[in-house]
Amino acid sequence: MTDLTLVRKSLLARLPSTVVTVLTVGVAVALLLLLLSMREAGRQSFQRGTGDMHILVSADASPLASVLNSVFYAAAPARALRMDIYEKIAEDPRLEYAIPVQQGDNFRGFPTMATVPAFFEKFRPEAGANGRGFRLRAGAFMKDTFDVVLGAGVAEATGAKVGDKLVITHGAGRGTPKVEGMSPEEADMHVHDEFPYVIAGILEPTGSAHDRAVFISLDSTWIIHADERRHADARAAGRPAESVPEPTKENLRPEEKLITGVYIRVKTREGSEGSPAIGAVFDQLRRDVRLTVARPSREIDRLLEIIGNIDRILIAIAAVVLVSSAISIALALYNSMEQRRRQIAVLRVLGASKRRVFGLVMTESAILGLLGAGVGAAAAALGTGVVVAELQRRTGLVVDPTLEVRAFVAVAMGAVVLACLAGVLPAVMAYRTTVQRGLRAVG
Amino acid sequence: MSATDQTDTGGAALRIEGLKFRHAGGGPGWLIDVASLRLGAGEQMLLTAPSGAGKSTLLQLIAGLMDPQEGTVEVAGQEVHALRGAARDAFRGRRIGMIFQTFQLLNGFTALENVELAMMLGGIGAGERRGRAAELLRQLGIERPEAEPERLSVGQQQRVAVARALACGPKLVLADEPTASLDPETAAGAMDVIQESCRAAGAALLCVSHDPAMGARFARRERLGGGVRAAAGV
Structure with a gap:
C-alpha cells in the first residue's frame, strides 16, 4: 500500500x-x-492546394466561391463559360499557361475534372514556383478521348485499377448545374453509361484536393453532354432519336463546348512567383463583366x-x-x-x-x-x-x-x-x- | 536517535503533569484539569466520567491531536507536545494506538488494508507490512482479512479495529468508549480481546468509558470529575 x-x-x-x-x-x-x-x-492545406496558378477565371458568383468550387471541388460551379472566351484569354502572350477546366459530374461521389493535357503538363498542384507537378503512380496520362486518370484518393477509396472501365454520373452531388430537357432529379440520377471510360492512369498523392478528382478530357464531357442535349432537343421537337447526329469532336457546336473555369499562370522569371504582369492581366480580365476573376492565393488568405x-x-x-x-x-x-x-x-x-x-x-x-x-x-x-x-x-x-x-x-x-x-x-x-x-x- | 524515537522503555507508558485545557471561548473553567497521572508500561486503567466531561478531549490531548494550554504529556518518555507537525504525527503513528466506539474503519479498504494503512502511516517498511498485518489479523481470529469491514460481523470489526491500533507495536493504546455501541455480551467479548491483545503486545491501555460495568475489568480505575477538575493519582 x-x-x-x-x-x-x-x-x-x-x-x-x-x-x-x-x-x-x-x-x-x-x-x-x-x-x-x-x-x-x-x-x-489551403495554401498548398491552390497550386501554382496565379489567376482563376470562372462564371461563379464570387471569387472565393470560384476558388472553393474550381480548385477545392466544394460544389459544382453554378455557371459555365463558352470555349471561345477561353480561346481569347489564351491568346495573351504574357501567360505561361491558360488551362480550361469543366466540373459537374462525378464517379461514385468523386468529382470529375474535365480538362486538357496541359493540365498535367503545366499546372503544378503544389503552391510555389518549385512545387512538384503531377506524377503517375501507375499507367499513363490521357491519350484517347475516353481515357480517365484517377486522383490517388479516388483509386484508394474505390479500388479501381488501370484498365478498368467506369462510367460517370451527372452532377457533383451538390449544386448540380441544370441540364436542359431534364428535371433536376433526372439530371442528378443520370448515369452516362452509354459512354464508358477506361482508366489510363492513377496519380501519386499530391496532398491537394485534386487527389479526390477524376480527370477526364474536355472533349469527352462535351460529347456526353452534347449527346444528352441533342436528344433532349429532339424529344422536345418530336423528332425520332435516330435523327440525332452522333456528337464527335469535329461536329461539336460552340454552345456545346462549355467550360467552368480557366487556370492561369502568368510568365515569371525562373524561380520567382511574382511579376507585375499578374496584376495587369488580372485587371484586364476583370473588365469583362461576364467573368469572375480570382487570385486564388489572395482568396485563400481572405x-x-x-x-x-x-x-x-x-x-x-x-x-x-x-x-x-x-x-x-x-x-x-x-x-x-x-x-x-x-x-x-x-x-x-x-x-x-x-x-x-x-x-x-x-x-x-x-x-x-x-x-x-x-x-x-x-x-x-x-x-x-x-x-x-x-x-x-x-x-x-x-x-x-x-x-x-x-x-x-x-x-x-x-x-x-x-x-x-x-x-x-x-x-x-x-x-x-x-x-x-x-x-x-x-x- | 531522533527526538521522536526516544522512549522510556523501563518507565511509564504515559505521564501527565498539570494538564489543563479549555476550548477557545469555552468559558472561564478548565474542561480538562489533570494534576498528575502515570500509567506504567503494559498497565491497564479505566477512566470513567459522565458524558461531556472531556474524556475524548483528554485522549486527543494525549495523542497530540490537540494542544493543551498548560502542562505536559509524555508517552513512552517523549513529551508529545514538544514535537511539532509531522514529527508529532509520525510519533503518534508509531507509539500510540487508538480504538473508537464506532471502530472508524475505512470503507473501501479490506480488513487487511485497514491494518496495512496504519502500518504505512506508522512508518513500517512496505516489504513487511502485508505479512505482519495478516499475522496480526490471524491472531485476532479474523476469518476473512480480504473482506471489507462492513461485510464482517460487529465483533469481527471490533477485532480489526484492535489489530489496527496494535499494528505498529504501540506503547500506549487509547480506547474511547470501545463498547458503547455493542450489546453486553459482544461488549464483554470485545473488551476481552482489547485487554488480552494489549497485554500480549506489552502496550499500556487507557480506556475511557461512562459504563460503570467496565469497572470490574480493571484493577486500576480513576474518575474524571465534573468537567472542571480531575486529579488522578499517581
Missing part, C-alpha cells in the same frame, strides 16, 4: 463523479488539441483570415471549457470533502501529517487532470481522423494534421496545472480538518 493506493481508492469510491470529471477535462483537452492540430494543417477569427474564438471557447472543467474538479473534490472528513480524521489519528493529507488531495486532483488529458488526447486522435475524413469528403481539402509535441505537452500540463489549482481549496479544507470534527463519535 502506498499513498497512491489511497488516492486510487478515493477516486474509485466516487466512481461516477470521477468518470464525469475526467470526461469533462477530456472533452476540453480534446477540443483544444483538435483545434490546435487542425488549425495549422488546414492553413497549410478565407484563412475568416477562419482565423473563428478558430481564435473556438480556441478561447475550448480554454473556457478547460477552466470550467477545472472548476468541476474543484466542485467534485469539495463535495466529497464532507464525506471524507471521517477518513481524513482517521488518517490523522493513524499518523498522517496535515501536509500529507494536503498532498493526497492535491495528488487526487492532479490525477484527475492527468486522466482527463489522457482521455482528451485519445479523443483528439480519434476526432482528428473523423474531421479529416469529413473535411475531405465535404470540401476536398486534404489535411494532414500534426501536433507539435510541445503543444501537446503544453495542453496536457495546462490541464494538470489547472486541476492542481482546482484542488487547492479542497486540499486546504482537508488540511484544516480537525480530528474532533471528523470523528463525530468522539465526544
Whole structure:
C-alpha cells in the first residue's frame, strides 16, 4: 500500500463523479488539441492546394466561391463559360499557361475534372514556383478521348485499377448545374453509361484536393453532354432519336463546348512567383463583366483570415471549457470533502501529517487532470481522423494534421496545472480538518 | 536517535503533569484539569466520567491531536507536545494506538488494508507490512482479512479495529468508549480481546468509558470529575 493506493481508492469510491470529471477535462483537452492540430494543417492545406496558378477565371458568383468550387471541388460551379472566351484569354502572350477546366459530374461521389493535357503538363498542384507537378503512380496520362486518370484518393477509396472501365454520373452531388430537357432529379440520377471510360492512369498523392478528382478530357464531357442535349432537343421537337447526329469532336457546336473555369499562370522569371504582369492581366480580365476573376492565393488568405477569427474564438471557447472543467474538479473534490472528513480524521489519528493529507488531495486532483488529458488526447486522435475524413469528403481539402509535441505537452500540463489549482481549496479544507470534527463519535 | 524515537522503555507508558485545557471561548473553567497521572508500561486503567466531561478531549490531548494550554504529556518518555507537525504525527503513528466506539474503519479498504494503512502511516517498511498485518489479523481470529469491514460481523470489526491500533507495536493504546455501541455480551467479548491483545503486545491501555460495568475489568480505575477538575493519582 502506498499513498497512491489511497488516492486510487478515493477516486474509485466516487466512481461516477470521477468518470464525469475526467470526461469533462477530456472533452476540453480534446477540443483544444483538435483545434490546435487542425488549425495549422488546414492553413497549410489551403495554401498548398491552390497550386501554382496565379489567376482563376470562372462564371461563379464570387471569387472565393470560384476558388472553393474550381480548385477545392466544394460544389459544382453554378455557371459555365463558352470555349471561345477561353480561346481569347489564351491568346495573351504574357501567360505561361491558360488551362480550361469543366466540373459537374462525378464517379461514385468523386468529382470529375474535365480538362486538357496541359493540365498535367503545366499546372503544378503544389503552391510555389518549385512545387512538384503531377506524377503517375501507375499507367499513363490521357491519350484517347475516353481515357480517365484517377486522383490517388479516388483509386484508394474505390479500388479501381488501370484498365478498368467506369462510367460517370451527372452532377457533383451538390449544386448540380441544370441540364436542359431534364428535371433536376433526372439530371442528378443520370448515369452516362452509354459512354464508358477506361482508366489510363492513377496519380501519386499530391496532398491537394485534386487527389479526390477524376480527370477526364474536355472533349469527352462535351460529347456526353452534347449527346444528352441533342436528344433532349429532339424529344422536345418530336423528332425520332435516330435523327440525332452522333456528337464527335469535329461536329461539336460552340454552345456545346462549355467550360467552368480557366487556370492561369502568368510568365515569371525562373524561380520567382511574382511579376507585375499578374496584376495587369488580372485587371484586364476583370473588365469583362461576364467573368469572375480570382487570385486564388489572395482568396485563400481572405478565407484563412475568416477562419482565423473563428478558430481564435473556438480556441478561447475550448480554454473556457478547460477552466470550467477545472472548476468541476474543484466542485467534485469539495463535495466529497464532507464525506471524507471521517477518513481524513482517521488518517490523522493513524499518523498522517496535515501536509500529507494536503498532498493526497492535491495528488487526487492532479490525477484527475492527468486522466482527463489522457482521455482528451485519445479523443483528439480519434476526432482528428473523423474531421479529416469529413473535411475531405465535404470540401476536398486534404489535411494532414500534426501536433507539435510541445503543444501537446503544453495542453496536457495546462490541464494538470489547472486541476492542481482546482484542488487547492479542497486540499486546504482537508488540511484544516480537525480530528474532533471528523470523528463525530468522539465526544 | 531522533527526538521522536526516544522512549522510556523501563518507565511509564504515559505521564501527565498539570494538564489543563479549555476550548477557545469555552468559558472561564478548565474542561480538562489533570494534576498528575502515570500509567506504567503494559498497565491497564479505566477512566470513567459522565458524558461531556472531556474524556475524548483528554485522549486527543494525549495523542497530540490537540494542544493543551498548560502542562505536559509524555508517552513512552517523549513529551508529545514538544514535537511539532509531522514529527508529532509520525510519533503518534508509531507509539500510540487508538480504538473508537464506532471502530472508524475505512470503507473501501479490506480488513487487511485497514491494518496495512496504519502500518504505512506508522512508518513500517512496505516489504513487511502485508505479512505482519495478516499475522496480526490471524491472531485476532479474523476469518476473512480480504473482506471489507462492513461485510464482517460487529465483533469481527471490533477485532480489526484492535489489530489496527496494535499494528505498529504501540506503547500506549487509547480506547474511547470501545463498547458503547455493542450489546453486553459482544461488549464483554470485545473488551476481552482489547485487554488480552494489549497485554500480549506489552502496550499500556487507557480506556475511557461512562459504563460503570467496565469497572470490574480493571484493577486500576480513576474518575474524571465534573468537567472542571480531575486529579488522578499517581
